[in-house]
Amino acid sequence: MACLVEMSKVSKSFGGSKAVDGVSLRLMPGAVHALMGENGAGKSTLMKILAGVHQPDAGDLFRDGQKVSFETPREALEAGISTVFQELSLLANLTIAENMFLGREPVTRFGTVDRKRIRRETRKALAVLGLELNPDTLVSELSIAERQFVEIAHGIKADASVFILDEPTAALNAADVEIMNAQIRRLRAEGKAVVYISHRMDEIFGICDTVTVLKDGKLIATRHLSGMTPDSLIAMMVGRELQDLFPPRGQSSSEAVLALEDFRIDPGSKPLSLHVNKGEIVALAGLEGQGQQQLLRSLAGMYHLSTGTASITGKALPLPAPKAAGIRQLQARKVGFVPEDRKEEGLFLGLSIVDNIAIGLSSVHAELSIAHDYQQKIAETISSMNIKASGASSPVGALSGGNQQKVLLGRYLVAGLDMLLIEEPTRGVDIGAKTEIYKLLRRFANNGGAVLVLSRETIELIGLCDRIYVVHGKTIVAELPAKTATEHQILNAALSA
Amino acid sequence: MLPMLLAIGIAVFLGIRTDQFLGSENIFNLIAQAMPLIITAIGQMFVVLVGGLDLSVGSLISFTTAILALDAPGYVTIPAVFLFAALIGISNGLVITRLNVHPIIATLAMQYVILGITRILRPVSGGTVPDIVIDSIAGSFLGIPMPVFWGLLVILVAWKLLHGSRFGLHLFAIGGGVANSTPDAARNFGVADKRNILLAYVACSCFAALAGVFLAGRIVSGDPNVGLLFELDAITAVAVGGTQLSGGIGSLQGTVIGALVLALLSNGMNLTNVSPFIQTAIKGGLLLLVVGLQTRKKIGL
Incomplete structure (x- = not known):
């Protein structure tokens, strides 16, 4: 099967430190791909490169086999890559519908924003996710879960085929996590590729198909989750050499x-x-x-x-x-x-x-x-x-x-x-x-x-x-x-x- | 909502307290008095929405009257006024977006530049403005004084720009990002933020020039001091009208009502013989009060 997105030997440094170092990644249609690693392993940086927030220092991106480069998140979205970041990017002072169409609003022949149309299409995109939100609701009035769903709807409306979810469940309660997982399964069933970053083992094993493990910005391995256990996954994430950096421990009192x-x-x-x-x-x-x-x-x-x-x-x-x-x-x-x-x-x-x-x-x-x-x-x-x-x-x-x-x-x-x-x-x-x-x-x-x-x-x-x-x-x-x-x-x- | 009640409250109070207030002469006079402030405040709102401020509008109003009172035909001076205003707006916008100068400093500097040029052109008030300008303000059409039509036209144009175009929506988006300390948010949606901010300053300057034309028609001459402190009145009107000074939240009707509140306040204080010096102090206090009560005070950019 042809992959939707391929990242090939991508590197990115900030200042002197290499955040991502020669990582390759292939995203297949109809699969949920987990991205794991310790804090600072480079997961978020890698995804921000794919989403057009950062530009790689080296390496190539391929979309449906074509070499591409994204200067802005907008270009990535237009290429069908939609991202839900931990820090949300919706504008809280606008309505759901305005957020959905911001930057490419349809206009009527009088040059006004075609509010009827954006309302209608927003309602349609929300309905795909089974959400009944009024498109005229201000984003500031939505819960965090609802905002994330709106971001996913944004991707659906843009006809994205790759969805990046960076710890989408970190701020959600149990009921919303269930809804979120159902949405992710739905996306998979529709043949989309989903990248899923999370630290919750049960979610990883519950909904993901493959896992890629990063450590210190380097690729450790990409595996099918069916052959893994939580223990073996953790073992892949850790295991650095304990360097001889530390002074001997002292005597502590009980005071x-x-x-x-x-x-x-x-x-x-x-x-x-x-x-x-x-x-x-x-x-x-x-x-x-x-x-x-x-x-x-x-x-x-x-x-x-x-x-x-x-x-x-x-x-x-x-x-x-x-x-x-x-x-x-x-x-x-x-x-x-x-x-x-x-x-x-x-x-x-x-x-x-x-x-x-x-x-x-x-x-x-x-x-x-x-x-x-x-x-x-x-x-x-x-x-x-x-x-x-x-x-x-x-x-x-x-x-x-x-x-x-x-x-x-x-x-x-x-x-x-x-x-x-x-x-x-x-x-x-x-x-x-x-x-x-x-x-x-x-x-x-x-x-x-x-x-x-x-x-x-x-x-x-x-x-x-x-x-x-x-x-x-x-x-x-x-x-x-x-x-x-x-x-x-x-x-x-x-x-x- | 609150400013609306405030306006009605002041009007009712004045209607009871003074005999002159409800006379049709005073009402039309009030509209004519309020019009320059309404126009300037609407312009000011464009830049406040993107988290900016424009302090140069007062000088620009004086400058406009000085240009119109030059010894030249109206078909030269009137277009020239708007051309200069656009240039001033572009220059404000460029300094703010390209050189990253804080809007207060950038427009304060511009205020002084324009003030200096105005005083060279017209050190003291005098000269005559073209007849067409005077007629368009002093006359009436179908028995209704011209300032009413000015008001309708200005509100229509501003509504089209703010609430009926992509430009307006983009201003709200940019301001929303600035107010939430995510100034890149709108750009990430593909909004050309720098260009739109620049256009907001151009709009602000052009509205101020329009207010200047109106004022020139009323005083029938050029005056280097007529726009003095207008920027503060305009900002106060915008703030009273409920626009958030950090950007992103506000409405046209709010600003119009805010300007009306201020105009009613001056009109009322004039009718009740309050000294103009005390009036200035009261307006300053009002601005402090309104901004102090806003939850988000950070001025953007």
Whole structure:
């Protein structure tokens, strides 16, 4: 059978890192093709190339055997490739019908948009999916599930034969998942090709025919699902070499620095409890977007739906933490929060290294107190952290990613804190800097500090930490000692929850 | 809905409080008074819909009256006015979409450029405008004063552009994307966003020029200060009319009603002898209040 779409040896880099590296993929009519891989394996990037959002650096796309290239999502849609992304792309201030026809509205002979026709055709496309929505409803009034169905209807109306669904069920409740799966089966029965990205094993085995596994942007294999088990699929997704990057683990005491009891990330999620002891590095592991970040951010007052009790060295931390003063409240209890995005949320890129570190020392003092000269202390920090720069006064924006990350970390290490909450300690950082950051964090712990860290890289958490909490579905589903934990175990704990 | 009630409320209040208000002379006078603001506000709405702003409309109105009062025949000056307006709109649009200058800064700069040129052309008010302009405003047709027809025509043209064409729908789409921090959304649907934003600024300038022609007909001369602070009145009218300043949400009838509310307010304050200085302060307060009550305040682009 001829394939509808073929991607041949496609590569794409962002900055220095290869997100997709020579991946080939063939989509057959009447088949649901699962795309699997760990966080950051390149699934979404690969699909965005197919959808015309990104352009590949190398490799070719073939549509029905013809070589094609898509500059925009519109061109991809016109070639019959329809995409439902996690982040929805409909315009909420327009009606369903207007969204369906935006960019190529039919006009009457007076030059006005032919609203009768777009209403009629929208109703027809929605009816194909068995939906009875009024085409004049504003998209902002639809539920997330309905918006996704509208996007699928958009593809049906454009006569697409390839549908890309990027975690369509992540935000849906059980009943909507059933409807979604029925729609996917219908598309398959009509001879369309469906690409299905999901982390839910039961869905993968329930509706998919073939699976392609990616790891670190590379193709591992494409298999028929009939010959696979969840276990063998997970085994394909993991199995990286444990590199000798990590410092030896230390001695942790039993004195708790942070303790959460009866803590709910959302009012509707299951309660969890968690503790981090002095001298300990503890990880929040799991698949992306399962609530790890909300958990950490709710302590810093950046996420507001959490309830429960939290205490830091025995003293209660009021929840939800106030939005404006959450960070200061943590600071007063000698806890630092290191945000994920160092460029947007962490560093002052235009200011010098000195200023960026000094703010960690100054911020504990009153607003109008005299600013001390921390030159000496900062110079020591820069040399002890091995920050490579032309000088202490050079702007942070000019440093490499690894050195920027070290400056960010240095701000919190120099402030004499008891605990650090860290998101993605080594995002976009090269191997050498990673090792140094691991050593710095371990040294902080060995000196009596406590660290709670989350990362997309499970391997990093296993190597760096003492204990691992596996987070899935906005609660903790397992606790493992890092010494004996494997990626397989963690993925299994997350997926079988 | 709320601005509509507000307008009716003010009208009823004035009808009871003052004798002159309900006289047909005052009503027609009110329409003529409100017309430049209605026209300018409708134009302003085009750029607000895409998440922009145009502060240069006030200067452009003064500039238009100055051109019309030049010693030249009407068949030269009237087309020239709209040609200049289109050029100003294109230049605003290019600076905003191609050079990525924030619309407030881009149009503020343009406001000063036009103001300077206007003062060179006509340092103080004076000159005469072509008879055809004066007649088209002062006269009446079938017993109905001309400004009523101006109003109908302008609303018809604006309705066609905003709610009866692909252009209008695309403006809503672009603004919706901007307001939701997904400025690429409309482009991903195949909408030519930069070109449409530019055309919105051209439309805004052309409506302002039309308001300038109307004003020139009313004051029968050129005046470098006649458009002073008009941009703020126009923005206030748009905001009162329920258009979201971050873009994407708004309606023509809302803007017309918003402009009427403002005109009624001035008319009423004039009838009740409120000092013009206090009137300005009240309008500023109204703008702050209306925008403060909007849920999304971010100005786009």
